[in-house]
Amino acid sequence: MNVEELAEEQYGIVTRAQAHAYLSDSAIDRRLARRRWIPVFPGVYRVSGAPVTARQRALAVVLWAGKGAVLSHLAAGRLLRLDGIPRPLWLDVTVDRSTGLTAPEVVVHRAALVRSDRVVVDGIPCTNAARTLIDCAPFVDAEIIETAFEAARRSGLASVRSVAQRLAQGRPGSAAMRSASGGASRRAGRR
Numbered sequence: 001m002n003v004e005e006l007a008e009e010q011y012g013i014v015t016r017a018q019a020h021a022y023l024s025d026s027a028i029d030r031r032l033a034r035r036r037w038i039p040v041f042p043g044v045y046r047v048s049g050a051p052v053t054a055r056q057r058a059l060a061v062v063l064w065a066g067k068g069a070v071l072s073h074l075a076a077g078r079l080l081r082l083d084g085i086p087r088p089l090w091l092d093v094t095v096d097r098s099t100g101l102t103a104p105e106v107v108v109h110r111a112a113l114v115r116s117d118r119v120v121v122d123g124i125p126c127t128n129a130a131r132t133l134i135d136c137a138p139f140v141d142a143e144i145i146e147t148a149f150e151a152a153r154r155s156g157l158a159s160v161r162s163v164a165q166r167l168a169q170g171r172p173g174s175a176a177m178r179s180a181s182g183g184a185s186r187r188a189g190r191r
Helices: 003-009 025-033 054-065 073-079 129-139 142-154 160-167 174-190
Strands: 013-015 037-041 044-047 091-095 106-110 118-121 124-127
Touching: 003 013, 013 054, 025 037, 037 054, 044 054, 054 073, 054 091, 054 124, 073 091, 073 124, 073 129, 124 129, 129 142, 129 160
Parallel strands: 091 106
Antiparallel strands: 013 044, 037 044, 118 124
Protein backbone atom coordinates (compact mmCIF):
# COMPACT_ATOMS: atom_id res chain seq x y z
CA MET A 1 0.00 0.00 0.00
CA ASN A 2 1.11 3.57 -0.60
CA VAL A 3 -0.07 6.87 0.83
CA GLU A 4 -2.54 7.48 -2.03
CA GLU A 5 -4.18 4.08 -1.47
CA LEU A 6 -4.42 4.81 2.25
CA ALA A 7 -6.07 8.16 1.55
CA GLU A 8 -8.49 6.49 -0.86
CA GLU A 9 -9.55 4.07 1.90
CA GLN A 10 -10.10 7.06 4.22
CA TYR A 11 -12.47 9.19 2.13
CA GLY A 12 -9.54 11.03 0.53
CA ILE A 13 -7.80 12.09 3.74
CA VAL A 14 -4.52 11.25 5.40
CA THR A 15 -2.74 12.48 8.50
CA ARG A 16 0.81 13.69 8.61
CA ALA A 17 1.66 10.88 11.03
CA GLN A 18 0.21 8.29 8.64
CA ALA A 19 2.04 9.84 5.68
CA HIS A 20 5.37 9.53 7.53
CA ALA A 21 5.20 5.78 6.96
CA TYR A 22 5.58 6.49 3.22
CA LEU A 23 7.05 9.97 2.82
CA SER A 24 9.64 12.32 4.30
CA ASP A 25 8.68 15.64 5.88
CA SER A 26 9.97 17.48 2.81
CA ALA A 27 7.86 15.31 0.47
CA ILE A 28 4.77 16.02 2.60
CA ASP A 29 5.56 19.75 2.62
CA ARG A 30 5.96 19.74 -1.19
CA ARG A 31 2.52 18.16 -1.58
CA LEU A 32 1.08 20.86 0.65
CA ALA A 33 2.93 23.69 -1.15
CA ARG A 34 1.76 22.44 -4.54
CA ARG A 35 -1.83 22.11 -3.20
CA ARG A 36 -1.87 18.37 -3.93
CA TRP A 37 -2.96 18.06 -0.29
CA ILE A 38 -5.26 20.58 1.35
CA PRO A 39 -5.28 21.00 5.14
CA VAL A 40 -8.60 20.07 6.76
CA PHE A 41 -7.42 20.22 10.37
CA PRO A 42 -3.88 20.66 11.69
CA GLY A 43 -1.97 17.59 10.55
CA VAL A 44 -4.94 16.18 8.57
CA TYR A 45 -5.05 16.65 4.81
CA ARG A 46 -7.50 16.06 1.96
CA VAL A 47 -6.08 14.86 -1.33
CA SER A 48 -6.79 17.49 -3.97
CA GLY A 49 -9.66 16.34 -6.16
CA ALA A 50 -11.21 14.10 -3.51
CA PRO A 51 -14.85 15.10 -3.06
CA VAL A 52 -15.68 16.83 0.21
CA THR A 53 -18.23 14.71 2.07
CA ALA A 54 -19.74 14.54 5.55
CA ARG A 55 -18.05 11.17 6.19
CA GLN A 56 -14.69 12.58 5.09
CA ARG A 57 -15.02 15.48 7.52
CA ALA A 58 -16.18 13.13 10.30
CA LEU A 59 -13.15 10.88 9.91
CA ALA A 60 -10.88 13.91 9.61
CA VAL A 61 -12.07 15.33 12.95
CA VAL A 62 -11.60 11.97 14.69
CA LEU A 63 -8.08 11.58 13.27
CA TRP A 64 -7.25 15.18 14.24
CA ALA A 65 -8.48 14.64 17.82
CA GLY A 66 -6.09 11.72 18.22
CA LYS A 67 -5.93 8.23 19.59
CA GLY A 68 -9.10 7.13 21.32
CA ALA A 69 -11.25 9.94 19.89
CA VAL A 70 -14.73 9.16 18.57
CA LEU A 71 -17.39 11.05 16.71
CA SER A 72 -20.21 11.71 19.17
CA HIS A 73 -23.48 13.47 19.96
CA LEU A 74 -25.57 14.65 16.98
CA ALA A 75 -22.79 13.90 14.47
CA ALA A 76 -22.69 10.27 15.66
CA GLY A 77 -26.49 10.11 15.56
CA ARG A 78 -26.42 11.05 11.88
CA LEU A 79 -23.61 8.59 11.16
CA LEU A 80 -25.58 5.83 12.90
CA ARG A 81 -28.59 6.84 10.77
CA LEU A 82 -30.87 7.37 13.76
CA ASP A 83 -34.24 8.67 12.56
CA GLY A 84 -35.06 12.23 13.54
CA ILE A 85 -31.54 13.33 14.54
CA PRO A 86 -31.04 16.72 12.86
CA ARG A 87 -28.02 17.61 10.78
CA PRO A 88 -25.63 19.22 13.26
CA LEU A 89 -24.22 22.67 12.67
CA TRP A 90 -20.88 21.46 14.05
CA LEU A 91 -18.93 18.23 14.52
CA ASP A 92 -18.85 16.66 17.96
CA VAL A 93 -15.86 14.58 18.97
CA THR A 94 -15.31 12.97 22.36
CA VAL A 95 -11.85 12.36 23.77
CA ASP A 96 -10.78 10.53 26.91
CA ARG A 97 -8.44 13.19 28.20
CA SER A 98 -8.08 16.93 28.23
CA THR A 99 -6.42 17.95 24.99
CA GLY A 100 -6.80 21.69 24.57
CA LEU A 101 -7.90 21.08 20.97
CA THR A 102 -10.00 23.76 19.33
CA ALA A 103 -11.18 24.22 15.77
CA PRO A 104 -13.97 26.14 14.06
CA GLU A 105 -17.21 24.17 13.81
CA VAL A 106 -15.93 21.47 16.18
CA VAL A 107 -17.03 20.82 19.75
CA VAL A 108 -14.57 18.70 21.72
CA HIS A 109 -16.13 16.81 24.63
CA ARG A 110 -14.03 15.25 27.36
CA ALA A 111 -15.46 12.10 28.90
CA ALA A 112 -14.32 8.70 30.08
CA LEU A 113 -15.44 6.21 27.48
CA VAL A 114 -15.59 2.49 28.12
CA ARG A 115 -14.81 0.02 25.36
CA SER A 116 -18.49 -0.79 24.86
CA ASP A 117 -19.21 2.91 24.15
CA ARG A 118 -17.17 2.67 20.94
CA VAL A 119 -18.14 1.32 17.53
CA VAL A 120 -16.85 1.85 14.01
CA VAL A 121 -19.38 2.83 11.34
CA ASP A 122 -18.26 3.11 7.72
CA GLY A 123 -14.66 3.19 8.94
CA ILE A 124 -15.31 6.05 11.38
CA PRO A 125 -14.95 5.53 15.16
CA CYS A 126 -18.02 6.82 16.96
CA THR A 127 -20.04 6.32 20.10
CA ASN A 128 -22.45 3.40 20.09
CA ALA A 129 -26.18 4.00 19.74
CA ALA A 130 -26.98 3.85 23.48
CA ARG A 131 -24.28 6.38 24.36
CA THR A 132 -25.17 8.54 21.35
CA LEU A 133 -28.85 8.68 22.30
CA ILE A 134 -28.00 9.77 25.84
CA ASP A 135 -25.52 12.38 24.54
CA CYS A 136 -28.11 13.74 22.07
CA ALA A 137 -30.98 13.94 24.56
CA PRO A 138 -30.10 17.40 25.98
CA PHE A 139 -29.96 18.89 22.45
CA VAL A 140 -33.23 17.66 20.93
CA ASP A 141 -36.81 17.48 22.08
CA ALA A 142 -38.34 14.35 23.64
CA GLU A 143 -40.18 13.32 20.47
CA ILE A 144 -36.99 13.34 18.42
CA ILE A 145 -35.07 11.30 20.98
CA GLU A 146 -37.93 8.80 21.19
CA THR A 147 -38.01 8.48 17.38
CA ALA A 148 -34.24 8.00 17.30
CA PHE A 149 -34.42 5.41 20.08
CA GLU A 150 -37.14 3.49 18.23
CA ALA A 151 -34.99 3.48 15.07
CA ALA A 152 -31.97 2.22 17.04
CA ARG A 153 -34.08 -0.46 18.73
CA ARG A 154 -35.65 -1.67 15.46
CA SER A 155 -32.28 -1.86 13.73
CA GLY A 156 -30.66 -3.72 16.64
CA LEU A 157 -28.24 -0.90 17.49
CA ALA A 158 -29.67 -0.38 20.98
CA SER A 159 -32.13 -1.98 23.33
CA VAL A 160 -34.04 -0.85 26.38
CA ARG A 161 -31.53 -2.86 28.42
CA SER A 162 -28.41 -1.37 26.79
CA VAL A 163 -29.71 2.16 27.28
CA ALA A 164 -30.75 1.41 30.88
CA GLN A 165 -27.26 0.09 31.65
CA ARG A 166 -25.67 3.24 30.23
CA LEU A 167 -28.18 5.47 32.03
CA ALA A 168 -27.18 3.90 35.32
CA GLN A 169 -23.86 5.71 34.94
CA GLY A 170 -25.63 9.10 35.19
CA ARG A 171 -24.97 11.10 32.03
CA PRO A 172 -26.43 14.49 31.10
CA GLY A 173 -29.59 13.83 29.14
CA SER A 174 -30.43 10.84 31.31
CA ALA A 175 -33.89 12.12 32.32
CA ALA A 176 -35.00 12.67 28.72
CA MET A 177 -33.58 9.33 27.66
CA ARG A 178 -35.21 7.51 30.59
CA SER A 179 -38.54 8.88 29.49
CA ALA A 180 -38.03 7.84 25.85
CA SER A 181 -36.70 4.36 26.61
CA GLY A 182 -39.41 3.81 29.26
CA GLY A 183 -42.10 4.64 26.74
CA ALA A 184 -40.58 2.25 24.21
CA SER A 185 -40.38 -0.46 26.89
CA ARG A 186 -44.06 -0.07 27.71
CA ARG A 187 -45.07 -0.16 24.03
CA ALA A 188 -42.90 -3.23 23.36
CA GLY A 189 -44.59 -5.00 26.31
CA ARG A 190 -48.04 -4.43 24.80
CA ARG A 191 -47.10 -6.09 21.50
